[in-house]
Amino acid sequence: MITTPVAPRSPTPRGPLSDAVSATLTSSPDTTATRLEPVPIRQADPWGEDLQLALYVCYELHYRGFAGVDPGWEWNPELLRLRGEMEQYFLDAVREQAGEVSPLDELLARLLTEPRTGDGPSHYLLAGGERWQAREYLMHRSLYHLKEADPQLWAAPRLGGAAQTAFLSIEYDEYGAGHPERAHSRLFAEMMADFGLDSTYGRYVDAAAAPALEVVNLMSLFGLHRALRGALIGQFATVEITSSPGSARLVRAFERLGAGPAGLRFYREHVEADAVHEQLVRHGVIGPLLATEPALAGDVAFGIAASSLAEGRLSAHLTGEWAAGRSSLRGGPLAEPGLG
Incomplete structure (x- = not known):
C-alpha cells in the first residue's frame, strides 16, 4: 500500500549516542533550559550502528522530522553542537580512510x-x-x-x-x-x-x-x-x-x-x-x-x-x-x- 509521506516514528536507539539523542527529543527544545549531557562520541565506531543512527536522527529533523517531536529541535543550539561534534568525528574518519584522493x-x-x-x-x-x-x-x-x-x-x-x-x-x-x-x-x-x-x-x-x-x-x-x-x-x-x-x-x-x-x-x-x-x-x-x-x-x-x-x-x-x-x-x- 502506498501512503502519503508523513513524519515517521522515532527509531529505536542502538547505543549511548543514539539513546542520548532520542531521549533529548522527547523533551522541550527550550534553548534556555536544554543542556545535553556529555556523550562519549570518540569512543564510538565511526561506521557503527550507534553513531550512524544518531547522525541520521539529527539529520532527519531537516527533512520530515519525527512524529511527536517538536519541530523546534531542528535548530536547537545544544543539539546542533552535539551533531557538529559527531559530524566532525565522522568526517575525520572518512577523510582518513579516503587518504590521498x-x-x-x-x-x-x-x-x-x-x-x-x-x-x-x-x-x-x-x-x-x-x-x-x-x-x-x-x-x-x-x-x-x-x-x-x-x-x-x-x-x-x-x-x-x-x-x-x-x-x-x-x-x-x-x-x-x-x-x-x-x-x-x-x-x-x-x-x-x-x-x-x-x-x-x-x-x-x-x-x-x-x-x-x-x-x-x-x-x-x-x-x-x-x-x-x-x-x-x-x-x-x-x-x-x-x-x-x-x-x-x-x-x-x-x-x-x-x-x-x-x-x-x-x-x-x-x-x-x-x-x-x-x-x-x-x-x-x-x-x-x-x-x-x-x-x-x-x-x-x-x-x-x-x-x-x-x-x-x-x-x-x-x-x-x-x-x-x-x-x-x-x-x-x-x-x-x-x-x-
Whole structure:
C-alpha cells in the first residue's frame, strides 16, 4: 500500500549516542533550559550502528522530522553542537580512510568505465538472487529513495550560473519534470508496493544496517554544509554517472524475480534518465562550476571518493550476508505478511 509521506516514528536507539539523542527529543527544545549531557562520541565506531543512527536522527529533523517531536529541535543550539561534534568525528574518519584522493579527471574516468565483472548487489541479484534478497535491498535503499534528490537540492542556492541551471534541470527530472506521478520517490514507493513492502516513509529505518544509514548521512552532511558543496557535487556525479548500468541489471533481475510493471518502472526510468544525466553532470555542472571556482576540484574528487567508499561498505554488507545465507537486516528477516 502506498501512503502519503508523513513524519515517521522515532527509531529505536542502538547505543549511548543514539539513546542520548532520542531521549533529548522527547523533551522541550527550550534553548534556555536544554543542556545535553556529555556523550562519549570518540569512543564510538565511526561506521557503527550507534553513531550512524544518531547522525541520521539529527539529520532527519531537516527533512520530515519525527512524529511527536517538536519541530523546534531542528535548530536547537545544544543539539546542533552535539551533531557538529559527531559530524566532525565522522568526517575525520572518512577523510582518513579516503587518504590521498586521486585527481578529479582520473576519478571521473574510473566512474565512466564499467568493470567487465562485478560483485555488487545488482550483479548478485541478477546472477541468482532470490526475491527476499531483492526485498531487503529495497528496504535498505528506501532510506534515501523515498526522499530521492532532497539532500542534493540543498546545493542549488550554493551554485550559480550555468552550473546551477544544469544542476536544477537534473533535479527537475528527479522530481518528475512537472508530473508528480513520475517523481522518482513515487516510482520507488510503487516498486516497494509491487514487492509486497510497506512504502511508508521511514518504515524500515529500524531494520536498516549502519552502512545504509551511512550512505544517506554522507549526502546530508555534504548538503547541509556550504563548505562541502563541492563534495556534494562529487557525490551527485557518482550517482548519476554509475546509475544506468546497475539499473539495467536490476531491471533484468527483478523481471526474473516476478516483478510487475510497477516493480520495474523505477529502474527503467534510471536506465534512460541517468544516461543523459551523466553527460549533463560532467559537462553542464562540474565543468562550469570549476571554471568559476577551480579550488573546488579537490572537494569534488573527495566527494566521489567518499561516496564510493560508503557504497562499497553497503555493497559488501549486503552481498556478504546473502552469500552466507543470512538476512542483511538488523534482527534478521521481518516477520510480517509478504516479507518472508
